Amino acid sequence: MRLHRFYIAQKVGNNEEVTISDADLIHQLLNVFRFKVGDSIIVFDGTGFEGKAEIVSASRTEVILSLAKTVVPVLAESPREYHLTDRNFVSLYLSLIKKNNFELAAEKCTEIGVAEIHPVISLRSEKKDLNIPRLEKIVKEASEQSGRLSLPEVFEITDLESAVLLAKKNNKMCVAFHTGELNCDSATERGYDEAGQILVEKVAVFVGPEGGWTEKEMKLFTENNFQVCSLGHNILRAETAAITAVWEAFHRG
Numbered sequence: 001m002r003l004h005r006f007y008i009a010q011k012v013g014n015n016e017e018v019t020i021s022d023a024d025l026i027h028q029l030l031n032v033f034r035f036k037v038g039d040s041i042i043v044f045d046g047t048g049f050e051g052k053a054e055i056v057s058a059s060r061t062e063v064i065l066s067l068a069k070t071v072v073p074v075l076a077e078s079p080r081e082y083h084l085t086d087r088n089f090v091s092l093y094l095s096l097i098k099k100n101n102f103e104l105a106a107e108k109c110t111e112i113g114v115a116e117i118h119p120v121i122s123l124r125s126e127k128k129d130l131n132i133p134r135l136e137k138i139v140k141e142a143s144e145q146s147g148r149l150s151l152p153e154v155f156e157i158t159d160l161e162s163a164v165l166l167a168k169k170n171n172k173m174c175v176a177f178h179t180g181e182l183n184c185d186s187a188t189e190r191g192y193d194e195a196g197q198i199l200v201e202k203v204a205v206f207v208g209p210e211g212g213w214t215e216k217e218m219k220l221f222t223e224n225n226f227q228v229c230s231l232g233h234n235i236l237r238a239e240t241a242a243i244t245a246v247w248e249a250f251h252r253g
Contacts, residue, residue, distance in 0.1 A: 003052065004033060005042040005144045007151060012049040012067065017056075020063040029055070029063055040068075046143075046150045089202045090249045091116035091171065093163050095209040096125040097238045103138050105239040109246045110142035110152050118166075119157045124211040130157055160217060164224050167204035176206040176221040176228050177245050178213050179235055203249045207242045 006025065010018045020026060029035045037055050043065065044050040057064040092114050094105060106117050117139065119130050136154050143151045158166070167174045206226070208217070221228055231244050 003040055003042045005044065005050075005147065007140050007144055008043050008045055010045065011047070012043060012045040012051050016067055018043075018053070018065050018067065020065065021061065023061075026060065026063050030058060030060075041065075043067075044149055048149050050149055088249055089115050090246055091118060091167065091202070091204045092242060092246055093118045093120050093167060093204060093206045094242050095120050095122040095160075095207065095238065096127045096130060096157065097209050098126055099130070101237070101239040102130060103135060105242040106135055106152075106154075107138050107142045108239075108243045110139045110148070111146040112243070112246050113148070113250060114152050114246050116153045116155065118155045118163055120160055120163045120206075121157060122160050122209055122217060123214045124209045126209060128157075132156060161220065163206075164220060164226075167206070168224055171202040171204040173201060174204040174206070174221075174224070174226045175245075175249070176208075176213065176218075176226045177231055177241060178208065178218065178228055179230065205242075205245045205249050207238060207245050210238050 006029070008018065008020060008025070009022065010020075012018070020029075029041075035041065035055055035058075037058055040052055040054050042050060043053045052068045053065040054068060055063060056066045090113070092105075092109055094102065094117070096102065096119055097105075102119070109117065117135070119132075119135075121128060132154060139152050139154060142148075164174075206221070213221070218228070231241055231248070236244065
């Protein structure tokens with residue numbers, strides 16, 4: 001039987017026992033899944049450590065786990081974690097859209113393997129705010145469900161100009177997806193290290209709101225040497241475009 005996975009804030013590492021005091025996690029373990037003393041789960045701490053744990057003590061305020069076996073996945077043997085292997089390290093810069101749609105995009109991009117999620121205010125953004133703690137909870141649960149060994153980092157909302165500068169500073173390649181532009185079939189050219197292993201590329205993916213990027217925003221991208229690409233002839237909803245763009249960024253090169 002497949003064991004349920006849970007993210008814990010405590011470092012798993014070589015610890016033989018960890019104490020859980022997070023009220024939400026305790027509620028999930030004891031009231032939602034109805035685990036009891038003697039039951040086993042999988043825990044991971046977001047740093048690449050994952051292990052099987054047995055519940056040895058449980059109360060409304062504290063759950064104690066005994067770690068039966070802790071493993072550190074070998075990167076080359078961990079296809080679950082794209083951005084830690086030979087795949088691109090992908091950061092998604094997504095314009096603010098309707099709350100449910102933004103959350104859906106974040107959830108699915110987490111499952112694919114996105115490393116960072118940056119909410120961006122663009123000229124055509126439908127909303128100007130976002131519940132960041134709720135979004136962090138969504139990507140945590142998506143990481144637990146999908147078998148990821150780490151959690152994507154969720155950033156605070158920023159304006160587009162600041163996002164462009166940050167992306168240029170932190171990434172080798174920046175791509176803005178826009179309806180009507182040419183497809184970029186060779187958007188990523190990978191390099192190799194001395195051992196002949198593929199080098200992980202840091203890629204920033206920008207996806208606009210339902211109305212697309214404005215001419216002013218497109219000029220900002222081109223002035224900063226962004227590649228501007230299309231996701232095909234069909235006009236995609238913003239959340240669909242984000243999911244597709246992240247997938248494309250992982251599989252180019």
